[in-house]
Amino acid sequence: MLDRLAEHAGLEFVGAILKPGVWARDQVVSSWNNYLDLVGVREENEALREQVRTLSQQVQVASEERAELARLRALLELEPPEGWRPLGARVVANRLGPQAALESAIISRGYYSGAGPGTPVVTHEGVVGRVYRAGPYTATVLLLTDPGSRMAVLSAVNRTSGILVGTGPRGLLEMKYVPQNARIEVGELVLTSGLEGAFPKGVPVARVESVSQSDLSLFQTVYASPLADLEALEEVLLLERPPVQPGARTLPLPTVNATQGVGPGTGRGNATSGHGGAHVQPVSPVQSGQQGTRALRPQSTPPASQAPAPQPSAQQPGRLPGNRQ
Amino acid sequence: MNFSNLAWWACFIFAGVWLQQGLPGIDVLVAGLLVSLQERRHYQTFWLLLVLLLVQEGAGTLAFGSTALWYGALVVFFNVGRWLFEAENLAFVVLLSLGLGACHFLFTLMMASLQQLDIPQDRLFMESVWQACAIPPAWWLTHFVRRRCMGDAHPV
Known part of the structure; x- marks a missing residue:
């Protein structure tokens, strides 16, 4: 209850103090930038016109490829993945106060405006983390560099899967549980696997920096650097989950208590154990078969109303894990 | 608590939160609590404590408790230390800040351990040192500004 009180009162209070100042600063910076932009605007205009021409050509090509993709999907009787709705948010502060022991940032959205606990947070460069605690209109994001952050990933080229774990401030990310015989290369991109x-x-997360093998371990030691510049976050995108379709068969899945948020892990336990401070309770029904993943699903699947009820398991897709991503 | 006093504390909290944005892991608002304790205004201290508690706990990432413990330690240290020192003595404030710096490290570590969280201890240690270093100047500044703004009505 005290946590809930602190989130509703304290966090909102901090947000209310910081947001007007950030807005005022932005106005001043924007006005100054507008003035500076007048200088050399003609050259920039020419460059932009050229860029528009190039992009128009690319859009045409992309449209063709998109049409081809739709045809191939129809051919394979697959339906496209449900779309996640992006929501912009401003970073109003990084670690703030003596209690900010975890790698975190405060953003200008809360659970009333699309930033519920567990909501993925990204930038145009890559994944930032996910919402950890949320007040009505302000939320705290747990960055992926926090030692408690866990994320299921796979490499872009070799499709080697693993768990990406933070190693602390300004540190690299460690990709754990990569088998010794699995192929993964330095420089390879690491993407979200969509599991859980x-x-x-397929969202880019990091780039592999080093790969080494040990005789003492069953797994390779893989380090990667985050693609997003977590030290200089200003604006981020929240990926809101696909809405549950009306009439769809639902399965009560455990989800995260809005007051407790998504707890970071210990860094000591099993990467899939899901323990570590999160308070989960079965409150939010999530659409069966959809469950927030982007995995393709055959259209020939029996109607949801006829499908057998899935058995809950520790690895259910759609579950908001207590402390693992 | 009259309006001017209320406005002063509101401005103090506003400025403190903005200052904390540039000093991650540091509590500068505690200086106001110390000044309020020195003024021996229990009603004012109670409300200030409550507001600061909500602000710090709400902005933090640990479960509720460590700031409460920390502010509790401040109140205990202050009342115990007042038997030995003058409350407005700079040496007393320095000793108090050292104790609070140590408590910041211990309480945060304890709460993180209880929540099974991994936090970088070297950074926490450095922040505790900075916290101890920040309290005396923050207290002096708060004391000075409050005295200038509020006059002798609020002697320390």
Whole structure:
């Protein structure tokens, strides 16, 4: 109850103090930038016109490819993944106060405006983390560099899966549980795997920096650097989960208590154990078969109303894990 | 608590939160609580404590408790230390800040351990040192500004 009180009163209070100042600062910076932009605007205009021409050509090509993709999907009787709705948010502060022991940032959206606990947070560069605690209109994001952050990932080229774990401030990310015989290369991109439904599949997260093998371990030691510049976050995108379709068969899945948020892990336990401070309770029904993942699903699947009820398991897709991504 | 006093504390909290934005892991608002304790205004201290508690706990990432413990330690240290020192003595404030810096490290570590969280201890240690270093100047500044703004009506 005290946590809830602190989130509703304290966090909102901090947000209310910081947001007007950030807005005022932005106005001043924007006015100054507008003035500066007048200088050399003609050259920039020419460059932009050229860019528009190039992009128009690319859009045409992309449209063709998109049409081809739709045809191939129809051919394979697959339906496209449900879309995640992006929502912009401003970072109003990074670690703030003596209690900010975790790698975190405060953003200008809360659970009334699309930033419920567990919501993925990204930038145009890559994944930032996910919402940890949320007040009505302000929320705290747990960055992926926090030692408690866990994220199911796979490499872009070799499709090697693992769990991406933070190693602390300004540190690299460690990709754990990569078998010794699995192929993964330095420089390869690491993407979200979409497992557990915490993130849509295929969002870039990091780039592999080093790969080494040990005789003492069953797994390779893989380090990667985050693509997003977590030290200089200003604006982020929240990926809101696909809405539950009316009339769809629902399965009561455990989800995260809005007052407790998504707890970071210990860094000591099993990466899939899901313990570590999160308070989960079965409150939010999530659409069966959809469950927030972007995995493709055959259209020939029996209607949801006829399908057998899935058995809950520790690895259910769509579950908001207590402390694992 | 009259309106001017209320406005002063509101401005103090506003400025403190903005200052904390640039000093991650540091509590500068505690200086106001110390000044309020020195003024021996229990009603004012109670409400200030409550507001600061909500602000710090709400903005933090640990479960509720460590700031409450920390502010509790401040109140205990202050009342115990007042038997030995003058409350407005700079040496007393320095000793108090050292104790609070140590408590900041211990309480945060304890609460993180209870929640099974991994936090970088070297950074926490450095922040505790900075916290101890920040309290005396923050207290002096708060004391000075409050005295200038509010006059002798609020002697320390």
